[in-house]
Structure formats: C-alpha cells, structure tokens
Amino acid sequence: MSSFARPIVVVSKCLGFAACRYDGQIIPCDFIESMKAFVDFIDVCPECEMGLGVPRDPIRIVLDGEKKLVQPATGRELTQKMEHFSRSYLENLDDFDGFILKSRSPSCGILSTRIYPDAGSTTCLDKRGSGFFADVVTDKYPHLPAMEDEQLDDILLRDHFLTTIFTLASFREMSSSVSMHSLIGYHTCNKLLFMSYNKNILARMGNVVANREGLPAEEVFALYLDLLTELLSEPSETGSTINAMMHAFGYLSRYLSAQDKFIFLQQLQQYREDVSVLFGLKEKLLSWALHFDVDYISNQTFFRPYPQELVLRLSEQELEIL
Ligand code: SF4
Numbered sequence: 001m002s003s004f005a006r007p008i009v010v011v012s013k014c015l016g017f018a019a020c021r022y023d024g025q026i027i028p029c030d031f032i033e034s035m036k037a038f039v040d041f042i043d044v045c046p047e048c049e050m051g052l053g054v055p056r057d058p059i060r061i062v063l064d065g066e067k068k069l070v071q072p073a074t075g076r077e078l079t080q081k082m083e084h085f086s087r088s089y090l091e092n093l094d095d096f097d098g099f100i101l102k103s104r105s106p107s108c109g110i111l112s113t114r115i116y117p118d119a120g121s122t123t124c125l126d127k128r129g130s131g132f133f134a135d136v137v138t139d140k141y142p143h144l145p146a147m148e149d150e151q152l153d154d155i156l157l158r159d160h161f162l163t164t165i166f167t168l169a170s171f172r173e174m175s176s177s178v179s180m181h182s183l184i185g186y187h188t189c190n191k192l193l194f195m196s197y198n199k200n201i202l203a204r205m206g207n208v209v210a211n212r213e214g215l216p217a218e219e220v221f222a223l224y225l226d227l228l229t230e231l232l233s234e235p236s237e238t239g240s241t242i243n244a245m246m247h248a249f250g251y252l253s254r255y256l257s258a259q260d261k262f263i264f265l266q267q268l269q270q271y272r273e274d275v276s277v278l279f280g281l282k283e284k285l286l287s288w289a290l291h292f293d294v295d296y297i298s299n300q301t302f303f304r305p306y307p308q309e310l311v312l313r314l315s316e317q318e319l320e321i322l
Contacts, residue, residue, distance in 0.1 A: 004307050005173035006040050007165035008095060010137075012102035013045035015149055020045040024055045031152050032100065034313040038306075039165070042096060046107045046133040050078070050085050061106045061129060062116045069106060069132050072119040079132070082107065086136035096144075097168040098161065099137055103148035107131040110138065110148050143229035144168075156275060158314075160235040163305040167193065170301075171228060178217045183224065184209055192302035194231055196244035201231040238272060248285045248297050255292040 011017070016033060019026040032041070048054060057073035069078045101108040109131040114124040130138065137146055145164040152158045167190065174186045187209045194202040208223045215223075245268060253261055264284065271277050282303050289297035 004038065004166055005169040006038065007097040007169035008040045008042065009035075009098050009100055009165060010042045010044060010093070010096050011100045012105070012108045012149075013043040013048070014102055015043075015100065017041070017043040018045065020048050020054050022047070022054075022056050022058045027102065027149070029149050030317050031149070031158070031314070034310065034317060037313075038310050042093065044089065046082060046085060046089070049089065050081055052078075059106050060116050060119070061113060061131070062118055062121075063125065064118055067115075067129070070119045075119070082132040083136065086133045087140075090136060090140055095172055097165040097172070098145040099141075099147070100152070101131075101134055101137070101146060101148055103150045105131050107133045110134045110146060112148060112150070143233045145232070156235065162310070163193070164232045166306040167232060167301070168228070171225065175221050175225070178221055180211070180217050180220065183217075183221065187224075189299050190301050192244045192248060192297075192300040193305060195247060196241045196302060197231050197234075197236045198240060199243065201227055205231070238275065241278065242268060242271065244302060245281060245285060248289070248300070248302070251294055251297050252285065252288045252292065255288065255294075 011032065014021045014025070014027050015029045016026065021027070035041075047056065047059065052059075052071075057071050059069055059071045059078060062068050062070055067079075069082050070076065071078060101110055103109050103112045104114065106113055109128075111130050112128055113131050113134075115127060115129050116124050134146070145161050147157065147161050152161065171186065174182050187205060191202065194205065205224060205227045208220060208227065211220050249261075249264065256264075264281070267277055267281055267284075271281060286298060286303040288294075289303075
C-alpha cells in the first residue's frame with residue numbers, strides 16, 4: 001500500500017455507509033468505495049442525528065420571506081434545530097480535510113437542492129440552493145474542498161478534489177512536528193503542484209517559508225496553511241498547468257532529442273483544446289525525469305498527488321461502466 005498520508009473526509013452517511021435516507025434507502029457510491037482503502041471517512045446523517053428517524057416524512061427548503069427547512073406532512077419547522085446541530089457537530093470534530101455530500105438533499109446538497117415557494121407547493125422555484133448542513137459547511141470552511149457525489153463523476157473535479165485532500169493530509173501529517181526543516185522539504189517537493197494552481201500564491205508561500213522576519217515556527221506554519229488552503233480552493237487552470245509543465249520541461253530538455261521536444265510541445269498545444277491529454281503529458285515528463293535521474297523533478301508531487309493504486313481502481317471502475 002502507498003506511503004501517502006490518509007486524508008480524513010466528512011461524508012453524507014447515506015452514500016454507502018447506512019440506509020438512512022428518508023425512504024430507508026442507501027445510495028451506493030463506487031468512488032467512495034474505492035477511496036476507503038486510502039481515506040478515513042467520518043460519516044454523518046444530519047437528519048438522523050436530529051432525531052427524525054428512518055423512514056421519515058420528507059423535508060424541504062422553502063423560501064417564505066426567508067429560507068426555512070420544513071416537514072410538510074407534520075407542519076414542523078426544523079430550521080433552527082438543523083442549524084444548531086450542524087454548527088455544534090462541526091465544532092466538535094477534530095482534524096479533517098474535506099467533505100463529500102449527497103447532492104440535491106435539503107440538508108446535504110451544495111447548490112443543487114430544489115427550493116419551494118411554500119410547504120404545500122407541488123412545483124419548485126427555478127433556482128436551486130444548498131441544504132442547511134451544507135450551508136454551515138461552506139460558511140465555516142470556505143477553503144476546504146466540499147464536493148457533491150455527482151460532481152465527482154467529472155474527471156477534472158475529481159482530480160482536484162483528490163489532489164486537495166491528499167495535499168492537506170500530507171501537510172497535517174508533516175506539521176505534527178512543527179519543524180522548519182520539514183516545512184522546507186514539503187514546500188520543495190510541492191512546488192510544481194502549487195505552480196500549477198497559482199504562481200502568485202506560490203511566491204507568497206515561498207516568502208513565508210523563507211521567514212526573513214524570524215517568526216516562531218508555529219506562526220510560520222499557520223501563515224503557510226492559510227495560503228495553502230487559499231491556493232487549493234479553486235481547481236488549477238490550463239494556463240497555470242502548462243506553466244508548471246514547461247518548468248519541468250526546462251529541467252529536462254537538455255536530455256531530450258529534437259524530435260522528443262517537438263512532439264511534447266505539440267501535445268502541450270493539444271492540451272489547450274483537450275484536457276484529457278494532461279495525464280499522458282505528466283506521465284511522459286515523469287518517465288523522463290526518472291530515466292535521466294533528475295530527482296528535483298521526479299520527486300515533485302505534481303505528477304502523483306495521490307496514490308497510483310487509487311488511480312488504477314478508479315480507471316478499472318470506469319472501464320466496467322463502459
Ligand atoms: S443526504 Fe444527508 S441528511 Fe439526507 S440521508 Fe443522506 S446523509 Fe442523511
């Protein structure tokens with residue numbers, strides 16, 4: 001098994017952990033199943049934790065002057081109870097690196113949940129919103145990755161999510177000793193990855209690590225983590241990823257034939273129109289770095305930000321679907 005730090009992810013319990021949906025159903029999620037060997041999950045069902053029981057009468061969000069959570073069959077309004085549960089539950093959790101929440105739920109959905117004009121209406125409003133638990137999640141942890149199960153079918157969003165949780169978990173593990181030496185090592189092997197996200201924030205992180213003001217290590221780590229979560233809060237863009245690959249290519253080009261260089265640069269152009277070539281380009285750079293013993297490049301997390309065994313399991317799943 002890989003030597004990656006294990007991320008901790010808070011997950012909606014109905015996504016394969018328990019039959020806790022309002023109708024007593026469980027939702028199988030192959031992606032989460034594949035992750036279980038590499039990730040620790042904290043599963044929670046906010047509606048069950050509030051004592052609503054299984055099965056239960058469905059609840060819904062209504063926009064009645066303000067946003068409310070109601071249970072039409074019983075006439076109960078659950079807004080405050082859900083908000084209170086969500087805040088106190090999250091405050092009592094220790095470390096975690098991200099969230100996977102069930103789409104379209106009035107509790108867990110992120111921007112995908114139906115909103116109704118009132119408790120009795122059979123038609124919903126045009127706009128969608130977030131569930132009440134998800135609202136508290138995104139309010140309290142704006143820089144932690146929070147994805148819905150359905151978003152993880154998108155290969156690039158999934159890559160971003162996995163990259164983020166494994167990078168944060170690795171920082172958490174490294175920071176247990178608060179050693180500046182370890183922080184420098186962490187920063188060095190993540191440089192290309194961070195460049196592929198945002199080179200301006202990478203430069204600020206470099207200044208924090210340089211610590212010219214001589215701040216205490218705890219303060220340096222806290223400043224660094226703030227920048228790290230800001231950096232990872234948005235998926236990387238094509239232009240930044242190309243910059244990072246060109247940077248690696250710069251280290252390797254002296255070893256390459258004119259033909260290899262020409263083909264690589266052509267494929268890099270292709271990447272602007274077809275993001276699916278990204279993974280092949282990264283593999284090509286890594287194989288060159290390994291072949292020519294360019295350790296600074298081959299040690300970069302940019303090429304393998306999360307376990308290769310997980311990549312294989314996910315690829316197998318995709319082949320089964322086809
Ligand atoms: S979506 Fe959230 S509240 Fe609803 S059953 Fe799943 S975990 Fe429970």
